[in-house]
Amino acid sequence: EPEVTQTPSHQVTQMGQEVILRCVPISNHLYFYWYRQILGQKVEFLVSFYNNEISEKSEIFDDQFSVERPDGSNFTLKIRSTKLEDSAMYFCASSEAGVRETQYFGPGTRLLVL
Amino acid sequence: LAKTTQPISMDSYEGQEVNITCSHNNIATNDYITWYQQFPSQGPRFIIQGYKTKVTNEVASLFIPADRKSSTLSLPRVSLSDTAVYYCLVARHSGGGADGLTFGKGTHLIIQP
Numbered sequence: 218e219p220e221v222t223q224t225p226s227h228q229v230t231q232m233g234q235e236v237i238l239r240c241v242p243i244s245n246h247l248y249f250y251w252y253r254q255i256l257g258q259k260v261e262f263l264v265s266f267y268n269n270e271i272s273e274k275s276e277i278f279d280d281q282f283s284v285e286r287p288d289g290s291n292f293t294l295k296i297r298s299t300k301l302e303d304s305a306m307y308f309c310a311s312s313e314a315g316v317r318e319t320q321y322f323g324p325g326t327r328l329l330v331l
Numbered sequence: 332l333a334k335t336t337q338p339i340s341m342d343s344y345e346g347q348e349v350n351i352t353c354s355h356n357n358i359a360t361n362d363y364i365t366w367y368q369q370f371p372s373q374g375p376r377f378i379i380q381g382y383k384t385k386v387t388n389e390v391a392s393l394f395i396p397a398d399r400k401s402s403t404l405s406l407p408r409v410s411l412s413d414t415a416v417y418y419c420l421v422a423r424h425s426g427g428g429a430d431g432l433t434f435g436k437g438t439h440l441i442i443q444p
Contacts (some may be wrong), residue, residue: 327372
């Protein structure tokens with residue numbers, strides 16, 4: 218069964234550094250998403266991406282964040298100047314056209330900002 | 332988006348049938364009901380989706396009454412590995428765009444031997 222993959226599985230960084238989280242969505246999917254989950258809290262939507270542009274973003278997704286699909290397979294989340302409160306699990310998800318509720322999530326990247 | 336309410340936690344035993352009910356009083360005509368499962372340190376996993384009446388797949392059944400103001404996820408003959416958080420979501424189902432999902436706190440299901 219096709220899966221969403223994410224790298225790295227864990228990332229430790231110093232406050233103020235930039236990090237790039239990578240995702241490979243399911244190959245025939247056209248909609249891509251990033252979510253985060255702070256330890257013990259809810260899964261929170263960050264941003265969705267379709268047709269090479271941001272489709273929707275939450276209040277969390279401020280100028281510190283950016284997304285990119287640099288090639289035909291990868292989907293990245295960049296966090297500039299990380300803060301302690303950015304420590305969380307970051308999940309990538311993808312969905313087929315027209316079935317956007319059925320989102321398939323990756324295993325996540327655990328980000329720890331020190 | 333319709334607000335959903337579900338129990339914070341439930342306990343059951345291996346081999347039992349577990350029913351988790353979710354209320355969504357403000358569900359709109361275009362909204363579908365979707366359930367996800369999440370194990371610790373893993374991403375949510377789609378379980379089942381429905382609009383009305385009953386939907387069944389290899390994992391679960393979803394019962395939706397005629398007024399659609401609630402739904403019940405039914406897990407037959409649970410095992411220890413079904414211990415997870417279960418999320419009920421209500422989302423618009425229409426073509427185009429890419430809406431993010433809104434997760435609540437979910438129901439933490441604990442299965443005991």
